Amino acid sequence: MKVNSEYKELALQGLWKNNPGLVQLLGLCPLLAVTSTVTNALGLGLATLLVLICSNVTVSAIRNWVPKEIRIPIFVLIIAAFVTCVQLLMNAYTYGIYQSLGIFLPLIVTNCAIIGRAEAYASKNPIKQSAFDGLMMGLGFAAVLLVLGAMREILGQGTLFDGAHLLLGEWASVLRVEVMKLDSQFLLAILPPGAFIAMGFLVAIKNAIDTKLEERQPKEEEVKSIERVRVNFDS
Amino acid sequence: MAFWIASSPHNHIQKETSALMRLVIFATIPGILAQWYFFGWGNIIHIGLATATALLCEFFVLSLRKKPIKAELLDGSAILTAILLAICLPAVAPWWISVLGAMFAIAVVKQLYGGLGHNPFNPAMAAYVMLLISFPVEMTTWLPPRELWPVEYTFMDTVWMIFTESTQLGYSAEQLRTHIDGYTMATPLDTLKTGLTTGLSVSEVTTSPVFGDYFASGWEWVNAGFLLGGIILLAKKAIHWAAPVSFLAMLWLCSLIGYMVSPDLNPSTLFYWFSGATMLGAFFILTDPVSGATSFKGRLVFGALAGLLVYLIRNFGGYPDAVAFAVLLCNMAAPLIDVYTRPRTFGHQTHGLGVAGNKQGAKK
Numbered sequence: 001m002k003v004n005s006e007y008k009e010l011a012l013q014g015l016w017k018n019n020p021g022l023v024q025l026l027g028l029c030p031l032l033a034v035t036s037t038v039t040n041a042l043g044l045g046l047a048t049l050l051v052l053i054c055s056n057v058t059v060s061a062i063r064n065w066v067p068k069e070i071r072i073p074i075f076v077l078i079i080a081a082f083v084t085c086v087q088l089l090m091n092a093y094t095y096g097i098y099q100s101l102g103i104f105l106p107l108i109v110t111n112c113a114i115i116g117r118a119e120a121y122a123s124k125n126p127i128k129q130s131a132f133d134g135l136m137m138g139l140g141f142a143a144v145l146l147v148l149g150a151m152r153e154i155l156g157q158g159t160l161f162d163g164a165h166l167l168l169g170e171w172a173s174v175l176r177v178e179v180m181k182l183d184s185q186f187l188l189a190i191l192p193p194g195a196f197i198a199m200g201f202l203v204a205i206k207n208a209i210d211t212k213l214e215e216r217q218p219k220e221e222e223v224k225s226i227e228r229v230r231v232n233f234d235s
Numbered sequence: 236m237a238f239w240i241a242s243s244p245h246n247h248i249q250k251e252t253s254a255l256m257r258l259v260i261f262a263t264i265p266g267i268l269a270q271w272y273f274f275g276w277g278n279i280i281h282i283g284l285a286t287a288t289a290l291l292c293e294f295f296v297l298s299l300r301k302k303p304i305k306a307e308l309l310d311g312s313a314i315l316t317a318i319l320l321a322i323c324l325p326a327v328a329p330w331w332i333s334v335l336g337a338m339f340a341i342a343v344v345k346q347l348y349g350g351l352g353h354n355p356f357n358p359a360m361a362a363y364v365m366l367l368i369s370f371p372v373e374m375t376t377w378l379p380p381r382e383l384w385p386v387e388y389t390f391m392d393t394v395w396m397i398f399t400e401s402t403q404l405g406y407s408a409e410q411l412r413t414h415i416d417g418y419t420m421a422t423p424l425d426t427l428k429t430g431l432t433t434g435l436s437v438s439e440v441t442t443s444p445v446f447g448d449y450f451a452s453g454w455e456w457v458n459a460g461f462l463l464g465g466i467i468l469l470a471k472k473a474i475h476w477a478a479p480v481s482f483l484a485m486l487w488l489c490s491l492i493g494y495m496v497s498p499d500l501n502p503s504t505l506f507y508w509f510s511g512a513t514m515l516g517a518f519f520i521l522t523d524p525v526s527g528a529t530s531f532k533g534r535l536v537f538g539a540l541a542g543l544l545v546y547l548i549r550n551f552g553g554y555p556d557a558v559a560f561a562v563l564l565c566n567m568a569a570p571l572i573d574v575y576t577r578p579r580t581f582g583h584q585t586h587g588l589g590v591a592g593n594k595q596g597a598k599k
Contacts, residue, residue, distance in 0.1 A: 184370055184372060186370075187369040187371070188365055188368060188369040191368065197343065
């Protein structure tokens with residue numbers, strides 16, 4: 001049971017409470033740069049997810065043999081190795097998406113979300129938990145990418161999953177949804193400033209939901225404070 | 236809300252914000268009339284659309300933020316923003332341009348930063364730049380002045396154009412801009428820019444009919460209208476003279492130097508003053524008390540920087556006019572300008588950078 005609750009906490013942290021995109025605001029560069037369409041967002045999200053899981057597992061496996069002083073270069077080397085693998089894979093199997101992600105695919109190496117998890121979690125915890133943590137953090141990051149990509153693609157082009165066949169194969173071209181017909185593209189949504197504004201709105205919505213949730217459960221604490229006052233008054 | 240003038244000299248003026256805003260709105264009337272005379276009803280319809288949208292947006296956001304709605308909605312600042320934005324739009328732009336622009340100006344640029352008095356950027360100019368980079372085609376479809384229109388273009392035609400993108404008889408905006416000789420007419424600034432890039436000299440480019448008899452047919456009168464409005468505002472002491480004067484002087488100086496160095500590649504100094512949005516920017520945008528610099532010296536620097544940027548962007552940038560970009564860049568610089576031009580407080584000596592008359596800081 002104890003293990004179960006630990007995994008639950010990890011999932012909650014990765015997906016919501018400590019989401020790398022919305023709360024830690026890590027990896028903003030790829031987050032803002034490539035989310036102009038859902039397909040690009042999905043491609044980068046999956047790549048980051050894969051790298052995060054693999055790097056977390058490896059860092060956790062060798063954590064007892066890594067000297068404290070040079071751990072950061074070692075982590076970076078490990079991450080860079082996995083990023084190279086992912087990059088070669090995408091180059092081979094999803095060439096279209098590889099081209100549209102461009103420089104941001106190799107730049108996953110510098111994504112702070114990945115080195116952050118390696119340093120903060122994987123280097124101190126066993127393999128299984130680290131793998132799960134990588135999965136959840138990666139999913140949280142990918143979810144933000146997807147939502148942002150969907151917002152920007154609908155506003156900018158009026159479509160969803162445009163060019164999905166580049167990532168998922170020929171069958172995926174049926175996924176393309178024309179949400180609304182735009183006479184002229186809303187370029188701001190596709191350009192980086194639109195990404196900043198949309199990201200700001202996402203963080204605001206997340207904070208608003210958190211505030212609402214907090215408002216629902218303050219009653220117990222109020223009772224306690226009244227008790228304390230009475231004790232003080234008596235003494 | 237009122238701004239109380241409490242320090243000496245004890246002027247007994249306790250103007251309400253709304254009275255000031257009303258005065259500025261009235262001062263735009265000469266320019267708007269000139270625009271109506273030369274470019275048709277388009278801008279007046281856009282002013283109506285933008286004002287309605289801005290008020291609705293303001294009402295919506297204020298009720299979300301649980302602010303006193305009546306006082307802040309009717310203080311005139313939203314109406315002024317909408318008017319200033321709609322003045323800058325091309326007269327044949329479709330209706331959703333002004334609606335989107337007003338929504339962005341009020342909801343994002345003004346209210347998200349905390350409402351009136353808290354916005355770091357001028358809402359009208361930020362919305363204009365947003366529209367310009369998002370919809371470059373619609374935002375550069377400018378009509379030539381009235382005497383060059385190839386077909387009849389009435390009030391009803393304008394309404395049809397704005398809501399259906401063609402006149403009652405089915406002319407498109409593109410056809411309205413086509414000269415009898417079959418080429419598309421652009422604004423004088425745009426014509427000049429394209430002309431110079433194709434290797435013509437200024438005197439050759441300005442033979443085009445859009446330049447008219449003086450500097451820029453139609454536009455010169457619109458600018459004169461806003462100049463008149465600005466002078467009224469100065470006479471009523473609604474705005475301070477420092478920013479507009481230093482802006483115009485800097486623009487004049489830069490263009491004079493350019494003209495003296497190479498008269499074939501630089502138009503006359505007065506062309507810079509009386510084309511594009513120069514006068515509107517000088518008297519109605521740069522004098523924004525919220526997003527501009529505050530001290531006297533600061534305003535001089537602020538205006539001069541804007542003038543320099545307008546000259547540089549008009550001559551070397553990618554866009555034909557530059558007032559909106561220059562204003563936004565200067566808005567970003569305004570807090571820094573304010574820090575370095577803080578006036579000396581009485582009883583203190585200024586040292587070094589003049590930051591708060593801080594003696595210890597200067598000695599270090």
